[in-house]
Amino acid sequence: MTDTRPDPDALLDAIKQDELAAQRGRLKIFFGACAGVGKTFAMLSAARVRQQEGCKVLVGVVETHGRKETEAQLHGLEVLPLTQIEYKGRSLAEFDLDSALARQPQLILMDEFAHSNVPGSRHSKRWQDVEELLAAGIDVYTTLNVQHLESLNDVVGQITGIVVRETLPDHVFDQAAEVALVDLPPDELLARLAAGKVYLAHQAERAVKNFFRKGNLLALRELALRRTADRVDAQMRAYRADQSIKPVWHARERLLICVGHGPGTEKLVRSGKRLAASLDADWIAVFVETPALQRLPEAQRARIMKGLKLAQELGAETTVLGGSDLAATLLAYARSRNVSKLVVGKSSAGPLRRLLRRPLLEQLTRQADDVDVYVVSHEHDPDSTAPQEGFNRLLFGEASRQKQGHGYVAALLACLLTTGLVSLLTPFFDLSNVVMLYLLAVVLIAVRFGRGPGVLASLVSVATFDFFFVPPRLSLSVSDTQYLLTFAVMFAVALIISQLAARLRFEANIATYRERRTRALYELGRELAAALTANQIIDIAVSRLQPLFNASIVLLTPNSQEQLRAENDSTAQADLGVAQWVYDKQQAAGLGTQTLPSNAMLYLPLKAPMRNRGVLAVLPEQLDQVFLPEQQRLLETCAAQIALALERVHYVEVAQDAIVAMESERLRNSVLSVISHDLRTPLTTLVGLSSLLAEGQVDARKQASIAQSIQEESLRMNHLVTNLLDMARLQSGVKLNKAWQLLDDVVGSALRACQRNLQGHQLEVALASDLPVLEYDAVLIERVLVNLLENAAKYTPPGSHITLLAQPEGATIRVCVQDDGPGLPSGLEQKLFDKFSRGNSESTTPGVGLGLAICRSIVEAHGGQITASNRQPHGAAFCFTLPVSQMPALPGDEEIQP
Secondary structure (H helix, E strand, C coil): CCCCCCCHHHHHHHHHHHHHHHHCCCEEEEEECCCCCCHHHHHHHHHHHHHHCCCCEEEEECCCCCCHHHHHHCCCCEECCCEEEEECCEEEEECCHHHHHHHCCCEEEECCCCCECCCCCCCCEHHHHHHHHHHCCCEEEEEEEHHHEHHHHHHHHHHHCCCCCCCECHHHHHCCCEEEECCCCHHHHHHHHHCCCCCCHHHHHHHHHCCCCHHHHHHHHHHHHHHHHHHHHHHHHHHHHHCCCCCCCCCCCEEEEECCCCCCHHHHHHHHHHHHHHHCCEEEEEEEECCHHHHCCHHHHHHHHHHHHHHHHCCCEEEEEECCCHHHHHHHHHHHCCCCEEEEECCCCCHHHHHHCCCHHHHHHHHCCCCEEEEECCCCCCCCCCCCHHHHHHHHCCCHHHHHHHHHHHHHHHHHHHHHHHHHHCCCCCHHHHHHHHHHHHHHHHHHHCHHHHHHHHHHHHHHHHHHHCCCCCCCCCCCCHHHHHHHHHHHHHHHHHHHHHHHHHHHHHHHHHHHHHHHHHHHHHHHHHCCCHHHHHHHHHHHHHHHHCEEEEEEEECCCCCEEECCCCCCCCCHHHHHHHHHHCCCEECCCCCCCCCCCEEEEEECCCCEEEEEEEEECCCHHHHCHHHHHHHHHHHHHHHHHHHHHHHHHHHHHHHHHHHHHHHHHHHHHHHHHHHHHHHHHHHHHHHHHHHCCCCHHHHHHHHHHHHHHHHHHHHHHHHHHHHHHHHCCCCCCCEEECHHHHHHHHHHHCCCCCCCCEEEEEECCCCCCEEECHHHHHHHHHHHHHHHHHCCCCCCEEEEEEEEECCEEEEEEEECCCCCCCCCCCHHHCCCCCCCCCCCCCCCCCHHHHHHHHHHHCCCCEEEEECCCCCEEEEEEEECCCCCCCCCCCCCCC
């Protein structure tokens, strides 16, 4: 009895989906072939009906294009004022999303669904505005032309010669709650165009000569009708699945081609294509992978894959199904896809095979009462009985034939041992009981060695049992005719058991092979997903594919000139000419293909969604490991995963380069802005003061003051230029000129250099008395102290207290410059050490933000660290450390011996 109860998980998921849908607004699209068919008019008419029913309707955007009939439909509807957005010096009107959300209408009208918003709007596309309205629970009516669908954009461009730039993702169209097709015959549309009801007179004349030609309109109309039909068909299939409806509804013709292993496979596919074209129907090519089909010869299974590939090239949807019952699997899939016609090849089985097993055609006609079955005849397959050694080697290993021979010997030995055991037991047990030992031996042989040895064991078991134990003994004759029934039953049971055991063993090996194939794909996909660079992807691909296919693997990727180069070291040498052809043409070539089959290697293009990412070259050690149909599918799947991984890494690198470019541009702009400001200020002062001196209008008393100002501004500009040069030198790599010296010396020189800047501040120097001799670059450490002291003087008010401290701290010397000024901005203590970063961007204190960055570079070059922190109750502290190392012994120092 079949369990027809619905899946509780599916029901729960459906309930959740219904709850989410109830919280969202409903989207209705008025869909047409082109402009002028009446979409906007139909939308306004439907909105007026909703308003009469008591619905609160708001007109968000409606483009009337000067059509009087459309403008008349706006009367009585509330229109939302558009907002103005400034763009390139112009004020452009755009939909006001915030105002629409604030008003909370029940229904809003949004014309031209695929419209691109003005830069500066919240969303770049109008359909994104609609998504936000729907999420707020507001119903939306909108309009759309077929040429704006993303999937049909190139088709429309080929038909009309005009590429539409504004497109809409198909998933947005498919998720609409309702699509209303607004249709108008081309002749009527052209008449409306001539009457000026679509465009103005001069626009209409130009439109008729270009886009609005009758052939274009016919093609666009067909596209719109087909796209609407596809949506309705998908809705119907979803409804049938939700309601668990099994019978096929013949609402639309759809063909299913059952690709088999017979010699007429290609004829079957081509016949199916012609039938689908004559019925104007979709068609699907299917191969059902059953355990029985795995026993087919290699040539026949290759024929199956060739047929699927041909069907795909002819435009069919192809798929591979798994199942143990060919007819049941086909019919279940056909009903799930609402297939109306099933096309199969004529069976070439002989009378004996027909007697033992019903042909597929007979099974289908008995079970497919709601699907039409078509039969395509073909010639007899001369290779139908050929052995399939390749797949056996793949499943059971290279020693399968040798193992099969050992199985026959084992069957004879097992029968001999069983006979000896039975001879020992016959004095104690009846013959009807000991015969079970023979059945046990048959089962063990069939499970261990397969069908052939199992059949041999069945025959030998019956013969030995008759010869040695059935009276008259040592003779094949039988005195009691009842034993004939015993022999027949024994032989039948042994044969059936051996067949079932062998089949179970074969299916277990098939399952093991499939599991190995699935595990290999999983492991390859997992490692590729974790790869961050192209080199990692190549290493992973080579390490995984070489043992999987027992072949040498070479991966070739293009350089910036689209020329391939090998990315991994391999004993196999790929032909770059063949690989380049494969890369350019995106077609396989080399061994086992129709292009350059004499080449020793197989070349596969690494096709990714956006473009070809390279070439995979395979040099197999054993052809069976690559060219069996199952292995070919596995290899193609691995190549597709590698291509996807390479494309992912490529776009990650593109994104990183874009971020670096943006950051470089931002840094360049910051440098130019800061330097231009800080250089212009002292230069302007210098020019002004020097002009006064040049004009000779300044008396002698003011000349001294002007000269001092000129000196101060010159020193300020010199300090700025010095910082820029220091940073450039540090960025290019600084070479330290270290020497052993005391810290007191460099502190004194730094204080002398900052003497003018520290005037007006209270300075305190506290150096520990036990400071050791340090190895450092005195000039660079002086720059650190000068920058820290000048910063303290610059950013604290006059009269502030500044302290310079130095004391040992473990294996380092800690030097700090402290002040009691306003302190540092909270949270920016470490950011201050970045280039061109200042604590307060609005500060009027001059500076470019390079001093602390220079300090950090110098200190880190010495192996130390520099930090900034706030003091309590107020003030700032900048501290850096210098490592203390063992001073080497001076030449000539010797220990004095008494």
